[in-house]
Amino acid sequence: MIYVPGLFIALIALWLALSGHGEAFMVGLAVVSVILSILLTMCLGLMGREASPYHRLVPMARYAVWLMGEIVKSNVAVLRTIIEPSARLRPRLAALDADGRSELATALFANSITLTPGTVTIEAARDGLLVHSLHDGADEQDEFAPMAARSLMAADGRG
Amino acid sequence: MAEAIGWIGAVLVIAAVGLSIAGAVGVLRFPDVYTRIHAASITDTGAASLMTLGLLLMAGFSPAAIKLCIVWVFIMLTSPAAAHALAGAAFGSGHRPVLADPRQPSEDEA
Amino acid sequence: MSLLLASPELELVFSALLLTLVAGLVVALLAARSVLTCILLMSAFSLTMALWLMTMDAPDVAFTEASVGAGVSTMILLGAALSSTDVIPSLRPGRLWFPAVACLAAFIGMALIVPDLPVFGDPGSPPSAYVGRLYLEQTPHDIGAPNVVTAVLASYRGFDTLGETTVIFAAGVGVLLLLGGQVRSPDAAPEDVSLRASAGSPVLSVAARLLIPIICLYAFYVLAHGEFGAGGGFQAGVILAAALILHALVFGVRETMKALPVGVVRACAALGVLGYAAVGFLAILNGGRFLDYDALLSPVFEAGLPSSHLAGGHHHWGQRIGILAIETGVMLAVASTMTAIFYAFTGRVSRSDAAGAS
Known part of the structure; x- marks a missing residue:
């Protein structure tokens, strides 16, 4: 579980770097998407040091x-x-x-x-x-x- | 100024094309799968990096530049894994490399 | 500098080079005798076509071609070729005169039609004169999405897109019925379709663990940005399916089936199509017409929302949310159908293995 925050920050940063749309609606979509991606990663049993080596x-x-x-x-x-x-x-x-x-x-x-x-x-x-x-x-x-x-x-x- | 930087970028892209061609020549010249992977990795690393750098100079400061950097990072992450999978699959299916020292034991004989 | 690169002459040269490459690939495909070679050449063909579509200023179509043609269908075909038999089948040329005559006739027919086609980009041609021009002129006012392709696909012609999504779902059902549709427990699934030679290699497992979350995020990114640029539910669904197939290739399909059981994936495919249709019925319940997104939000509620920077008019939030909702349905349907087809192909092995063992 300690790897979740690192992955969260990294994915949000990636989204914002790609997107360039700063309005609240798009940032909200970004947060929802990152949470869904993390849930899918956990569901596939991948969460761990290798999935989130961003520290x-x-x-x-x-x-x-x-x-x-x-x-x-x-x-x-x-x-x-x-x-x-x-x-x-x-x-x-x-x-x-x-x-x-x-x-x-x-x-x-x-x-x-x-x-x-x-x-x-x-x-x-x-x-x-x-x-x-x-x-x-x-x-x-x-x-x-x-x-x-x-x-x-x-x-x-x-x- | 921006014009000059753009031209430098174009020169880098052309250099990358040259490197790709050199890599292709190597793939044709080298004797077996493993040595050919070495030649192809010139295209994967040198040519891809020069190409990205050239396009970065041509793009200047723009959202496209950030995307180019991200693309470059992903090429650097994925191409070695792909080359490793290729080499591993060749080795696993029984392709023995041509070695300089024929007495050198390969994995299964040792 | 940029002017030089954008010159029409250079674009023409680039187009000609790409089309020559396409022709070369077709000849190579005809000459290829191994199924694996054919699959890889078809992937290269799709990628070249995607590049060519980019030079025709059709990034949406190019993106779809690259992700579907060069990406996921190559993976599914490779999975099918590798799992159907242990020996990769090779093709033997059969009798050629009938296909040759048929192809030649079709070619002559098409060549005769070419002079009647409008010039590329001709504003006076029928497709761009009437309804096409109407879409271009009215989208900023009606929909507010900067990407007109998405506005046409998801809103003006939302009913057509519902049909397309249903066709994909139906095609998936057809494949499942052909290959034997019963749900298997994860233990019955074979280990076969993983990169056997490199199984257990930390290089591949680390790469997959690192990349799968990012690929998933990219799928959602493509979904959310279909409004602004190339992208949308179809591409997003295919990218998400690619992440799941990558998982199956590296960790073995058994692991993927444990995490996302066959039944769940099939249910999600239906859920995607149903969700799309549900948005349409929701609009009816609110007093609008089927798939009329303007009726999704009540005017009182919408007046309280901050004005979207895209929006010139007053009713664009309904369109934005409606488009996003149906694209999500498309993504779910496409991703699940692709994964279900992949499962079905890899599930075939267990039956032939079982037959061989008994």
Whole structure:
């Protein structure tokens, strides 16, 4: 139940940002719609930390800025591989450890890996990830260590 | 001034088109499903972001700009989940990736 | 800058490119031999058509095409294709001469009609000259809704839209009757139609948990803003159904059926149509005609309401509330019918499985 207020605020903010109609009738409709959406979410059994992670918005935003930098770097790297005719692929599978993370942190880590071109999460579970990468780096655990630590910090608030 | 910013936006959109084409070339060049997903993710991340940025500059301060930002956030949230579902489905249905080191054990043999 | 982008020449080039893409997709569809490929190509076809409708300045139709054609029908077809057999069926070309002759004849017939059609956007053409012009001129005074499409659809021609909603409901009933309409308990439902390979992946479950509340809210948003821009009950209903189908795909249809039982969903489909008609009868009870929203609110009550900034006249609150009420009915009917059809397709597996097991 503690996640309901966060979801309520987030959905209302989303509605107002999209709508731009500030008259009382429309705001009333917004409140009714948000309540109905939340009721439907609860009815489907989805209410919880993952449906309403909005209390972690600030650390997530900070993480997103860092992630954008990584995405730009790996975009350039993959673009090079595509354009250079001589470039050779060295695809590799890596099993990463993701023990002791919440479901949210695991999903954030896995999605960050997939979002950066050149690496994609093939399988994700609570205890580990299976990652396919375009180029084999030095050591698989070290290569992803900064992303693992930062995503854990952003989602769970610990390093 | 607004005119100049609009043109910068147009240039970014054209750059995004270039990136999309590069991604498509990669999809055709790369050998298997997994490497092709890497190429396609250039279109998902780089091209989509540049396109949104370009359109933002062209839109200026307007309700459309807020909607563009929201659209961008949703692309960033959904495209990795879709790529993961695709890769997972390929792996689950028995597609083994082409690996640089053929001795490297894949999940089921280990 | 913006002038350059809005120039008619550029629009023409864009239209031509999109139509070439449509033609290419049709050829690809003809050449495709796998059902899955066909479904995905049809989705791409719908999306391209939606873009083309946008260039024709028809955002309402484009929105419907994108949400119904490219969105929910793709999901239902995929669900049906994946759940009907374990092997995705492939198509074999049969004898082609009869379909080819029929298509050619239809094509020649249509090509002969084209010169008689009015020019696109011609103000003197019959559709835009008489009743169309009347709607455009009278909507600000009669209805007060900025989106004339919604005013025509929900108020001027509210009776037609009631018919359309009933047709959707009847189509849903037809599908249920064809597929076997009995209500099953949630335990009889199969797990089959979920993304099996990735089942249990936190990535998908977190994405679904995060997105489903937002998709639901967006459905209500589209419903509430049909008055101002593209949107309305049909699109809203389809979006809501998409949220429920997403839930079924990620968590398994069994979970969805537990939360929203088959019987409840079917009852809601009927309730939507009944609610629409009830608004009409309410207007009669208040002394108006069927679906005459001006009669919904008593003049004394309406005089006490703050004047809506859209409203130039005195009776627009009745129209606003009436339109919103019937659009809600449409949304409920469409969303429930789509979900019921999806349930029916996924429920088919259990019977074939049961037959295979016994």
